[in-house]
Amino acid sequence: MNGLPQNLASRFEAYSHWRMQLAARIGSLEQWLVTQTLLDPQSQKAINQVRARLHEDKLILAFVAEFSRGKSELINALFFSSYGQRLLPSSAGRTTMCPTELLYNPQEPPCLHLLPIETRKDKTSVADLKHNMALWTTLPLDLSTPESMGQTLAHVSQLKKVPLDTAHQYGFFDTDEDASKILKNGENEVEIPYWRHAIINFPHPMLEQGLIILDTPGLNAIGTEPELTFSLLPSAHGVLYILAADAGVTKTDLDVWEEHLISSDPASKNGHIVVLNKIDGLWDDLKTSQAIQAEIDKQVLSTAKTLNILPEQIYPLSAQKGLLAKINNDQALLERSRLPELEHALTDRVLPARREIVANSTQADLTALVRGIRDLLDMRENGVHEQLDQLFIMRSKNKDVVLRLLEQTKEEKHAFEQGLARYTAMRRIFTNHTNALLDATDMDALRANANRTHLALESATQTKNVRRAIDTFFMTLNEDLSEAERQVMEIYEMIKGMSTQFAQEFKTRPLTPKQFSFDKCRREISRLQIAYEHRFDALWGRTARAKLEPMQRFFEAIVTRAKQVYGVANRDVENWLKNVMVPMEAQIRERNQQLHRHQENTRQLATATTEVEGHARELKEKLDAIKAQQNVLEAHLKIINNLLMQIEPTAQQHIETPAVIQ
Ligand SMILES: Nc1nc2c(ncn2[C@@H]2O[C@H](COP(=O)(O)OP(=O)(O)OP(=O)(O)O)[C@@H](O)[C@H]2O)c(=O)[nH]1
Numbered sequence: 001m002n003g004l005p006q007n008l009a010s011r012f013e014a015y016s017h018w019r020m021q022l023a024a025r026i027g028s029l030e031q032w033l034v035t036q037t038l039l040d041p042q043s044q045k046a047i048n049q050v051r052a053r054l055h056e057d058k059l060i061l062a063f064v065a066e067f068s069r070g071k072s073e074l075i076n077a078l079f080f081s082s083y084g085q086r087l088l089p090s091s092a093g094r095t096t097m098c099p100t101e102l103l104y105n106p107q108e109p110p111c112l113h114l115l116p117i118e119t120r121k122d123k124t125s126v127a128d129l130k131h132n133m134a135l136w137t138t139l140p141l142d143l144s145t146p147e148s149m150g151q152t153l154a155h156v157s158q159l160k161k162v163p164l165d166t167a168h169q170y171g172f173f174d175t176d177e178d179a180s181k182i183l184k185n186g187e188n189e190v191e192i193p194y195w196r197h198a199i200i201n202f203p204h205p206m207l208e209q210g211l212i213i214l215d216t217p218g219l220n221a222i223g224t225e226p227e228l229t230f231s232l233l234p235s236a237h238g239v240l241y242i243l244a245a246d247a248g249v250t251k252t253d254l255d256v257w258e259e260h261l262i263s264s265d266p267a268s269k270n271g272h273i274v275v276l277n278k279i280d281g282l283w284d285d286l287k288t289s290q291a292i293q294a295e296i297d298k299q300v301l302s303t304a305k306t307l308n309i310l311p312e313q314i315y316p317l318s319a320q321k322g323l324l325a326k327i328n329n330d331q332a333l334l335e336r337s338r339l340p341e342l343e344h345a346l347t348d349r350v351l352p353a354r355r356e357i358v359a360n361s362t363q364a365d366l367t368a369l370v371r372g373i374r375d376l377l378d379m380r381e382n383g384v385h386e387q388l389d390q391l392f393i394m395r396s397k398n399k400d401v402v403l404r405l406l407e408q409t410k411e412e413k414h415a416f417e418q419g420l421a422r423y424t425a426m427r428r429i430f431t432n433h434t435n436a437l438l439d440a441t442d443m444d445a446l447r448a449n450a451n452r453t454h455l456a457l458e459s460a461t462q463t464k465n466v467r468r469a470i471d472t473f474f475m476t477l478n479e480d481l482s483e484a485e486r487q488v489m490e491i492y493e494m495i496k497g498m499s500t501q502f503a504q505e506f507k508t509r510p511l512t513p514k515q516f517s518f519d520k521c522r523r524e525i526s527r528l529q530i531a532y533e534h535r536f537d538a539l540w541g542r543t544a545r546a547k548l549e550p551m552q553r554f555f556e557a558i559v560t561r562a563k564q565v566y567g568v569a570n571r572d573v574e575n576w577l578k579n580v581m582v583p584m585e586a587q588i589r590e591r592n593q594q595l596h597r598h599q600e601n602t603r604q605l606a607t608a609t610t611e612v613e614g615h616a617r618e619l620k621e622k623l624d625a626i627k628a629q630q631n632v633l634e635a636h637l638k639i640i641n642n643l644l645m646q647i648e649p650t651a652q653q654h655i656e657t658p659a660v661i662q
């Protein structure tokens with residue numbers, strides 16, 4: 001046993017294995033499509049992206065709580081017990097001083113990246129600073145002994161003393177109330193965290209497979225970065241909220257819960273996992289195990305009532321005893337710690353939810369791509385049938401009939417060229433809409449909106465003006481999104497109209513263009529707005545006078561998140577624009593080639609009627625080849641679909657490859 005929760009580790013491994021298998025299967029479909037020249041460059045790019053996304057998929061688990069509830073201890077117990085000691089520092093009082101991400105990037109040696117607290121002086125977000133690693137201090141991580149690793153990781157607890165003014169500049173002790181509490185002995189210096197953010201690059205089996213763990217400092221810590229609330233926590237796939245049985249649910253615990261967990265999205269409250277840690281404090285040798293159990297049950301019920309959640313969402317356990325049990329391989333203590341119950345919850349809830357999202361998005365992307373290829377093959381099949389019909393008529397060797405056919409193909413070609421001219425005109429209109437669409441949601445629009453808000457903030461002296469400025473920022477975002485949605489609708493209707501007309505004129509199957517929606521982006525923006533309102537009330541609800549520096553920092557965190565959401569929406573909309581015309585263009589190309597072939601054939605046959613039989617044979621062979629391609633395509637898709645629908649993948653599972661594609 002390597003100290004990992006076996007069930008969680010093996011299911012996580014199975015999940016990565018499933019992703020890799022899916023990516024490999026999509027890879028062989030791609031290869032085959034290339035050899036059959038059925039893949040245009042744009043579709044090849046799209047299929048590549050699907051594969052890349054499967055490879056790069058991450059699962060982010062965040063641990064959130066007031067200080068000293070045992071977040072770091074729980075992470076150690078869940079993932080790092082094989083090191084025989086605490087890897088992440090965990091001790092009484094405040095310990096983790098900056099948000100700490102644990103991940104693995106194989107492009108770098110194991111190390112600890114630390115972002116100096118001084119970077120909080122300007123408004124650049126941690127997300128942006130991740131692109132400028134020169135500003136970070138990087139320490140190598142010596143994996144040979146747990147002691148040296150522990151020593152390096154102890155940096156996340158480092159503090160430094162600075163004058164109060166300096167602390168203000170970094171966003172600490174913003175309210176007068178905070179400052180007076182800290183400077184009680186007439187000192188002028190205050191202690192603040194040494195680092196702003198830490199990233200531990202560590203080759204651990206689950207991190208290697210794409211798990212990212214986010215350990216946070218006691219979230220009620222004065223001067224918490226708003227970025228944590230607005231960007232880091234909303235992007236986590238699972239959030240564990242930790243309480244301690246010895247402390248109960250204190251006022252500050254509730255503050256953390258309300259500000260950081262339920263405020264971001266009231267509906268997601270049901271997805272959170274709540275841990276009631278330190279139940280070993282209730283273990284009393286003078287009490288029966290039933291009495292202890294009854295005491296734990298009572299605490300769970302009252303916690304559920306306070307948080308307004310179901311008691312089943314709460315996992316009472318002892319992280320410390322769980323860690324100890326794993327280190328000493330003590331099965332009885334491990335069971336008593338009830339840590340395995342939480343491991344099961346992570347396995348049964350967080351992993352399947354993530355898998356379903358990945359499966360659905362992969363399916364959606366593939367469906368659009370495959371529809372185009374199926375249509376292309378159908379068109380080819382119909383084209384050959386048409387030619388065979390013609391040949392049948394030719395068999396009569398009637399000169400008049402042949403001449404009429406020649407005339408007919410000429411007319412068809414003419415009609416097609418006229419259709420093409422209409423298509424070119426439509427492309428121009430498409431470009432205009434595209435520009436309007438991109439203008440509405442591009443980063444420049446967002447930046448301009450943010451700059452206007454910053455200016456408004458600078459001249460706002462009262463809290464209500466600050467609120468108005470930020471409200472206007474959100475209103476503009478929503479208006480821009482509405483405009484973008486209108487443009488998307490216009491583009492969609494235009495392409496749909498065109499393809500219906502095309503299908504009627506050329507007797508092809510009408511294409512249904514892929515739809516695009518900004519719903520996800522809208523949902524994220526509205527989540528951000530809810531989080532802003534909640535946090536705003538908590539931070540400035542009590543004072544009438546707004547303070548510029550913290551306000552700007554607060555607003556900048558909102559902008560950072562909005563930029564991330566826009567970044568994803570822009571990427572998606574650009575992909576959609578690139579791909580939405582592809583099936584229709586493929587149809588046009590195919591029709592053009594078909595007409596050309598028809599004309600050639602009719603002409604040849606008109607002069608050398610004796611070759612009719614040979615030609616019919618050739619066409620039948622072509623038909624067989626197309627049928628074979630259709631079969632192979634469906635066989636590939638069947639495998640991929642089976643994988644996508646697998647509910648419970650295991651690492652060992654083997655998928656049979658049908659004979660047609662071996
Ligand atoms: N008795 C008992 N103590 C625990 C348990 N889990 C953690 N502790 C102790 O509680 C103290 C705080 O634990 P940490 O893991 O540092 O808590 P944290 O939530 O990470 O705290 P910050 O990093 O300060 O935000 C440490 O002394 C731990 O040993 C537990 O299950 N039982």
Ligand SMILES: [Mg+2]
Pocket residue numbers: 071072073089090095096215216217
């Ligand atoms: Mg900690």
